[in-house]
Amino acid sequence: MLLIFVIYLSLYTWNWKTHFLDRLTAYTGLELTGWILAPGKWLHSRLTAFWEHYFYLVGVREENEALRKKLDRLRLLLAFSREREKEAKRLEKLLGFKPPPEWDRKGARIIGHKLGPGAVLETVLIDLGEHESVQLDWPVITPQGVVGRIFKLGLNFSSVLLITDPNSRVPVISSESRVPAIAIGQGPAKPLSIAYVPQNAPLKQGDVFVTSGLAGIFPKGLPVARVISVLRSDVSLFQVVEAEPMVQARAQEEVLLLCPRTQVQASEPVHKSNP
């Protein structure tokens, strides 16, 4: 028994230093489960699409009308935004600002959620991996906002740490009042905690927090959460703020991966990120 314990500790310590077994099991575990789940998920998405295209046509005319009106509003907004963007670029150039890094997008399908007894973190499995040059800590988003970041890499599949996990920390800034803070997950189906908001910060219900870009993982300006409650405590230096994530990751089927256009290849291959 003692011998088994010593062998286990040696193996554990050796792996802690080299991460060899972590890499090996990431390849075997993610690949095997990925290839088992992917066909079922593909079939499900095809059947859903078939149903929605051919049978589920109730209310399509009304929906089209509403979408047309929304499209007109968005076109107008886009026209104004384009002007503002050009103006901002001109001012940045005038003041000698370094342009922000540009990002490319890759689409991925979610094929699994928090699999197995060791899945203690809030994660989802996506069908992109090292073969598609995916790297650790790449931001994962939807058009509505931030989902999480790449946490563990397999050959064709990767694990994504969601922003709702209690180990997730995202530097954010209020889009209106520009109050910097940290968005901390509190678990599935729970709001995010927005930490370190000073007592005098003019924050109100409905304000949107976007990524501040400070940690160097997420680009600046991606929507993260909308404030649902603000409490001013008498005993704390900070406000107690809770915010609802913009994206409910469990309800998503597809996501986008953002990859920096000037991605520097990591010199040391690491296959699991720190939460």
Add this chain to the structure above:
Amino acid sequence: MSTHSGSGFRTRSQIQSMNSFCFWLGYFLISVWGQEFVPGTDFFSPGLLVLLQFNRLKSALFLGLVILFVQEGTGSLNFGLVILLELGIFLLFILGTWLLTPTNLFFVFVYFLGLTIYRSALIWVLGNLQEIVVEFFSIKMLVVQLVVYLSMWALVFPVYKKLFGHEPVQQ
């Protein structure tokens, strides 16, 4: 004649092995999908208990190895959790057979209750060692895991017994 019956025996043995392989492959697929439908739970351990109950140690070792490489890969912790979980499965079985008959329903219930608590404690200890915030003993997760263990065992044990016709271990 003897050659013919020897060849027939080998064929029957091969068919038996193939059936066993297909059975465990089916179990593997069901477990992976089960783990997708009930996030954060373990569907594989009841299979190991069934093999131990039928005294199939070699098969248990092989299945344990496959489970190790799958579960460690899908998990969020560093390598080491599933080895300890499988050691616990084996040790709890040995301890249990000292006191009760391993096929007794009371044994199965107590065994899985112990395994559920052991698994939660293990995750909490290893999570804290790796400085990961882990929920301490969620009653909901304990109940869900126990139900999953008992349901999977109730599904696998009778089918395995019917298909492979062995007598389980009686100690």
